[in-house]
Amino acid sequence: MSQLFNSRRLIILITLVALLLTVIGLTKDRPEFSLIEKAVLDFTAPLQKGFTKITNSARSTWQGIAEIRHLKRQKEDLAKQVRNLRDENRQLKEQYLENQRLRMLLEFRERIPYNTVVAQVIGRSADNWFSFITIDQGTEDGLKKGMAVVGTNGLVGQISGVTEHTSRVLLILDQNSAVSGLIQETRENGIVEGMIKPNSYLVMKGLPRDAKVKKGDHILSSGLGGIFPKGLFIGRVAKVEDEPYGISKRALVTPAENFNSLEEVLVITNNRPLKESLPGQEVNQ
Amino acid sequence: MRIVVVVLLSLLGLILQTTIFSHLRFFGMIPDLVLILTVCFALLRGATEGAIVGFFSGLLEDMFSGQSLGINAISKMLIAYVIGLTEEKVYKENPWVAVVALLVATILDNLLAIFLYKTFFTLPNLGFTTFNRVLWPAILYNIFLAPFVYIKLYSWLSKPKHY
Numbered sequence: 001m002s003q004l005f006n007s008r009r010l011i012i013l014i015t016l017v018a019l020l021l022t023v024i025g026l027t028k029d030r031p032e033f034s035l036i037e038k039a040v041l042d043f044t045a046p047l048q049k050g051f052t053k054i055t056n057s058a059r060s061t062w063q064g065i066a067e068i069r070h071l072k073r074q075k076e077d078l079a080k081q082v083r084n085l086r087d088e089n090r091q092l093k094e095q096y097l098e099n100q101r102l103r104m105l106l107e108f109r110e111r112i113p114y115n116t117v118v119a120q121v122i123g124r125s126a127d128n129w130f131s132f133i134t135i136d137q138g139t140e141d142g143l144k145k146g147m148a149v150v151g152t153n154g155l156v157g158q159i160s161g162v163t164e165h166t167s168r169v170l171l172i173l174d175q176n177s178a179v180s181g182l183i184q185e186t187r188e189n190g191i192v193e194g195m196i197k198p199n200s201y202l203v204m205k206g207l208p209r210d211a212k213v214k215k216g217d218h219i220l221s222s223g224l225g226g227i228f229p230k231g232l233f234i235g236r237v238a239k240v241e242d243e244p245y246g247i248s249k250r251a252l253v254t255p256a257e258n259f260n261s262l263e264e265v266l267v268i269t270n271n272r273p274l275k276e277s278l279p280g281q282e283v284n285q
Numbered sequence: 286m287r288i289v290v291v292v293l294l295s296l297l298g299l300i301l302q303t304t305i306f307s308h309l310r311f312f313g314m315i316p317d318l319v320l321i322l323t324v325c326f327a328l329l330r331g332a333t334e335g336a337i338v339g340f341f342s343g344l345l346e347d348m349f350s351g352q353s354l355g356i357n358a359i360s361k362m363l364i365a366y367v368i369g370l371t372e373e374k375v376y377k378e379n380p381w382v383a384v385v386a387l388l389v390a391t392i393l394d395n396l397l398a399i400f401l402y403k404t405f406f407t408l409p410n411l412g413f414t415t416f417n418r419v420l421w422p423a424i425l426y427n428i429f430l431a432p433f434v435y436i437k438l439y440s441w442l443s444k445p446k447h448y
Contacts, residue, residue, distance in 0.1 A: 009332070009333055009336075013336060013363070013366060017359055017362075017363065020355035020358050020359045021355065021359070023353075023354050024353045024355035024356055024401065024405050025353075025405060027353040027354045027355065028353040030353070033348075034354075037348045040296075040345065040348050044296065044299075044300055047300050048300050051301065051304035051305055052304045054305075055304050055305045055308055059308055
């Protein structure tokens with residue numbers, strides 16, 4: 001403290017303070033800057049200008065970066081939203097289509113006079129030699145080997161193997177499939193068989209040489225053989241030709257069912273019709 | 286020579302204060318680079334040199350602030366003088382010295398400024414609320430920057446002189 005009070009510099013300090021207080025009082029309401037002030041301010045103005053320029057450009061760059069970041073984030077958010085909405089849309093479309101198919105199937109189910117079980121197609125043939133599908137219903141649901149399977153458009157095939165919860169359906173397209181068929185218009189009988197892939201036709205064999213079958217005729221199941229109930233629509237005649245050895249005729253048949261887009265099917269669990277009318281007879285009318 | 290350099294540095298500080306730092310505000314406040322420089326210099330060089338730097342730097346600050354001349358000159362000079370008196374008593378290698386010094390200096394500076402403004406001007410809105418709002422961010426900003434300035438000044442002033 002002695003340093004603070006005894007020093008000569010303290011006197012100078014007090015003098016300076018007093019001087020400055022006077023200056024404050026004098027310069028309080030001054031109309032304009034003093035010469036020194038003007039000089040200092042003019043001297044520093046270019047520097048200030050330079051620094052301000054740098055600051056402003058840094059600031060605008062920073063703002064630009066911030067904006068880009070913001071936009072990027074926004075873009076990501078929107079892209080995510082679009083993805084989610086697309087997914088949702090796809091799911092809804094899928095549900096809508098499934099709904100439509102099931103409605104058709106239900107309508108069809110009400111039309112046919114048999115007891116049926118609705119099943120979903122869960123798999124298809126693993127090789128090129130056989131044509132079958134796997135459905136999600138089995139013995140637990142009352143399904144048995146040999147039961148006929150139909151789609152909304154026509155005959156699909158028959159159950160060739162069954163587990164508790166699944167069944168394998170041999171399609172009428174398969175070369176091992178044989179369905180006793182009937183030409184609706186001419187009432188002629190024949191055997192409808194599958195052909196080796198990639199042929200998507202069925203072939204109706206054993207028609208008499210003088211058969212009146214013609215292109216466009218409807219082929220139904222005849223009910224002979226006891227596997228397929230009578231009157232299930234198989235397809236339409238696409239072409240009539242002589243058998244290779246000329247004893248009888250055969251007809252190439254376009255199947256009524258589109259096997260590639262088959263997703264739900266009906267399994268007929270009783271072979272005897274519940275009502276008098278059959279879908280085949282409706283077609284006839 | 287040292288004094289001139291530090292006063293010029295204060296001028297640079299003032300330019301920075303009025304340009305760059307006016308965009309880098311902390312709770313609306315800009316740092317007092319002149320105070321930081323003056324106090325750090327006083328800590329390292331003592332009361333007399335500190336007071337001289339404080340006087341000139343404060344006067345420059347007055348010119349920049351556009352108010353009447355002398356307010357900052359008085360406060361900076363007195364603060365630098367008082368802080369400078371501790372020069373031989375502090376452990377100069379430790380930058381925390383600058384933090385403590387700036388904490389005290391900022392409070393004193395603002396108190397002096399408010400006292401002088403109140404004395405010479407009619408400023409009815411300048412009260413405790415304003416003071417409080419200005420003081421705390423200013424203290425934090427100043428003590429945050431103080432160690433950087435102090436370390437730079439310390440390394441410059443402790444270099445062997447060749448002239």
